[in-house]
Amino acid sequence: MSGCCRRPFRRSPDSCSAPRARFPKVRLHLVEGSSAQLEEWLAAGRLDLALLLREGEQPEPGAVCLRGMALDLIGPAGDAALAAGSISFEAMCDLPLILPAAPHVLRKRLDALARARGLQLTVAMEADTIALQKELAIAGAGYALVASLAQTAAVAADARLGAARIVQPELLRTIVLGTTQHRPHTLATRSVAQLIAALFAA
Numbered sequence: 001m002s003g004c005c006r007r008p009f010r011r012s013p014d015s016c017s018a019p020r021a022r023f024p025k026v027r028l029h030l031v032e033g034s035s036a037q038l039e040e041w042l043a044a045g046r047l048d049l050a051l052l053l054r055e056g057e058q059p060e061p062g063a064v065c066l067r068g069m070a071l072d073l074i075g076p077a078g079d080a081a082l083a084a085g086s087i088s089f090e091a092m093c094d095l096p097l098i099l100p101a102a103p104h105v106l107r108k109r110l111d112a113l114a115r116a117r118g119l120q121l122t123v124a125m126e127a128d129t130i131a132l133q134k135e136l137a138i139a140g141a142g143y144a145l146v147a148s149l150a151q152t153a154a155v156a157a158d159a160r161l162g163a164a165r166i167v168q169p170e171l172l173r174t175i176v177l178g179t180t181q182h183r184p185h186t187l188a189t190r191s192v193a194q195l196i197a198a199l200f201a202a
Contacts (some may be wrong), residue, residue: 023191044179065175067174074146077161147173
C-alpha cells in the first residue's frame with residue numbers, strides 16, 4: 001500500500017510510524033509534497049491516502065476532516081507587533097509579510113480577503129516552504145503565517161520565534177484525509193485511514 005505523510009503538522013510523524021507498528025505486514029510508501037501535488041497523485045492513483053490542507057473551515061463534501069486550525073503570525077521573539085498575542089488582519093496587512101507565491105491557495109485566499117476589505121498586503125518577499133518562511137521571520141526579514149499546531153511546535157522548539165493569533169477575522173484551515181478514487185479500497189487502506197483518523201482525534 002502507498003500512503004502520504006504531509007509535514008509540518010506535529011502529529012504527522014505518528015501518522016507515519018503508527019501504521020507500521022500496528023500493521024507490520026502492510027508496506028508503506030511515504031512521499032511529501034504540496035497539497036496540489038498530492039491531489040494530482042491521488043487522482044492518478046499513485047497514492048492511496050494523503051494528508052491535505054484546506055483553506056477555510058468547511059472541507060468539500062465527502063472529505064474526512066481531521067483537524068481544524070487557526071492561522072498565526074510569526075516573527076522574532078519579543079517583537080512588538082506580536083506582543084499582544086493577537087493581531088487583526090488589517091494590522092497584519094501593514095506589516096512586511098513573507099508569503100508563498102501565487103497561485104498557492106493561501107496566497108490566493110489572502111489576496112482575495114484583502115481586496116474584499118479594501119486592503120493591500122505588504123509582501124516583503126516570497127518563499128514557498130514553511131521552513132524557509134520561519135528562518136526568514138527569525139532573521140527579521142518579515143512575518144510569516146503558519147497553522148497554529150505547526151506554530152505551537154515551532155515556537156516550543158525555538159526560543160527565537162514569537163507568535164500572535166490572526167483575528168478580525170480569524171483565519172481557519174483544516175487538515176483532511178484524501179483518498180484515491182482510482183481503485184477500490186483494500187482492507188489495508190481502510191485500516192490505515194481509520195488509524196490516522198484516530199491519531200488526530202486523540
